[in-house]
Amino acid sequence: MQTAHSSMYGDCLFCGTPLRHTFVDLGMSPLCESYVSPAHLNSMEPFYPLHVFVCEKCFLVQLQEYVNPADIFSEYAYFSSYSDSWVEHARRYTVLMEERFSLTAASLVVELASNDGYLLQHFVKRGIPVLGIEPAANVARAAEERNVPTLVEFFDDKMARRLAAEGRQADLIAGNNVLAQVPSVNTFVEGIRILLKPEGVVTIEFPHLMRLMQENQFDTIYHEHFFYFSFIAAEKVFASHGLTLFDVEELPTHGGSLRIYGRHEKNAKLPLTDRAKELRQRELNAGLLKLETYESFEQQVRQTKRKLLALLGDLKSKGKTIAGYGAPGKGNTLLNYCGIRHDFLEYTVDRNPYKQGKFLPGTHVPIYPPERIRETKPDYILILPWNFKDEIMQQISFIREWGAQFIIPIPEARIIP
Numbered sequence: 476m477q478t479a480h481s482s483m484y485g486d487c488l489f490c491g492t493p494l495r496h497t498f499v500d501l502g503m504s505p506l507c508e509s510y511v512s513p514a515h516l517n518s519m520e521p522f523y524p525l526h527v528f529v530c531e532k533c534f535l536v537q538l539q540e541y542v543n544p545a546d547i548f549s550e551y552a553y554f555s556s557y558s559d560s561w562v563e564h565a566r567r568y569t570v571l572m573e574e575r576f577s578l579t580a581a582s583l584v585v586e587l588a589s590n591d592g593y594l595l596q597h598f599v600k601r602g603i604p605v606l607g608i609e610p611a612a613n614v615a616r617a618a619e620e621r622n623v624p625t626l627v628e629f630f631d632d633k634m635a636r637r638l639a640a641e642g643r644q645a646d647l648i649a650g651n652n653v654l655a656q657v658p659s660v661n662t663f664v665e666g667i668r669i670l671l672k673p674e675g676v677v678t679i680e681f682p683h684l685m686r687l688m689q690e691n692q693f694d695t696i697y698h699e700h701f702f703y704f705s706f707i708a709a710e711k712v713f714a715s716h717g718l719t720l721f722d723v724e725e726l727p728t729h730g731g732s733l734r735i736y737g738r739h740e741k742n743a744k745l746p747l748t749d750r751a752k753e754l755r756q757r758e759l760n761a762g763l764l765k766l767e768t769y770e771s772f773e774q775q776v777r778q779t780k781r782k783l784l785a786l787l788g789d790l791k792s793k794g795k796t797i798a799g800y801g802a803p804g805k806g807n808t809l810l811n812y813c814g815i816r817h818d819f820l821e822y823t824v825d826r827n828p829y830k831q832g833k834f835l836p837g838t839h840v841p842i843y844p845p846e847r848i849r850e851t852k853p854d855y856i857l858i859l860p861w862n863f864k865d866e867i868m869q870q871i872s873f874i875r876e877w878g879a880q881f882i883i884p885i886p887e888a889r890i891i892p
């Protein structure tokens with residue numbers, strides 16, 4: 476039992492400074508990818524604190540390691556290939572990289588957290604050698620079926636050293652939505668340094684903290700995401716491992732992501748781009764090196780909860796039926812934090828057969844195949860993966876046949892007719 480205030484919340488996972496400042500406290504929440512099967516509906520479920528801190532020294536926004544990553548990732552339910560727009564995003568990336576960095580049949584592309592091969596498959600089709608690294612065995616099997624060679628392991632500096640010793644250093648290392656998911660950020664980035672050829676390039680995509688704050692995307696916080704990076708914070712982390720971020724792109728994915736481009740600091744062939752300098756300045760202007768900026772976020776989150784509950788409560792008292800669309804991790808943070816259960820949401824639907832027939836963690840809202848919407852004709856559809864709202868509203872535009880409308884919860888609850 477620790478009593479000293481300076482250490483009761485643990486230390487910064489990057490720089491070791493004691494964490495003393497709250498970014499947002501979302502209360503207790505279950506693991507957002509732990510879908511409940513019917514046989515376990517009467518069992519206890521573990522809940523963990525979803526309390527996010529900002530480090531006063533390096534301004535890295537982070538959760539503590541409440542849960543062992545091995546418990547999270549051994550049987551991961553998220554198959555990237557179930558989203559058409561995400562697969563297309565990955566395909567465009569592979570074309571861009573092949574051209575910009577002249578990748579050939581003599582190159583090696585390594586993806587960290589390669590999931591079901593949704594990205595590397597596009598390099599394979601064009602004859603560029605690849606290697607996937609993916610700790611979740613079930614999605615790795617799906618990658619092998621796409622002819623994407625995959626090692627079922629957690630990536631760190633030791634693994635990188637072994638691959639480098641085998642002569643398997645990379646010309647391009649890709650990591651999409653993995654940097655935030657690894658609590659030991661120092662061994663991970665050190666691994667990238669070791670695995671990268673002297674003139675190699677690493678690109679990493681992650682949700683952009685500045686957008687999370689400006690657009691109130693607090694539901695993208697979950698136990699699987701230990702870190703919420705600004706460009707400035709990412710620069711610091713990479714620089715401490717001898718890697719320079721020389722370029723950055725702002726992407727629309729996941730409500731606003733960054734794709735950072737890193738290289739060895741000695742590789743002067745790739746100079747710092749204007750857009751990297753410009754984004755760094757914009758983050759400074761937004762106050763991302765000031766503690767007060769981070770500490771004011773929580774009020775905004777509480778206001779969003781009140782507004783969503785008021786909207787749903789109003790519809791329910793008018794006797795309306797509401798169903799969900801999607802069963803993403805972000806939906807589970809939102810529903811648990813707001814206390815939205817079966818009383819507001821009759822059910823939700825998801826295209827992923829792995830989730831169908833199960834129940835959302837914590838709230839136990841049942842998950843059905845999408846056909847359920849046409850069968851039951853609800854009055855409102857609450858879109859949980861709001862980052863795909865345009866795609867979803869198009870896919871199920873038929874709900875307008877019976878006068879149904881959409882509800883978007885973030886940045887604030889609103890109805891879309």
Ligand SMILES: [Zn+2]
Nearest residue numbers: 487490530533
């Ligand atoms: Zn720190």
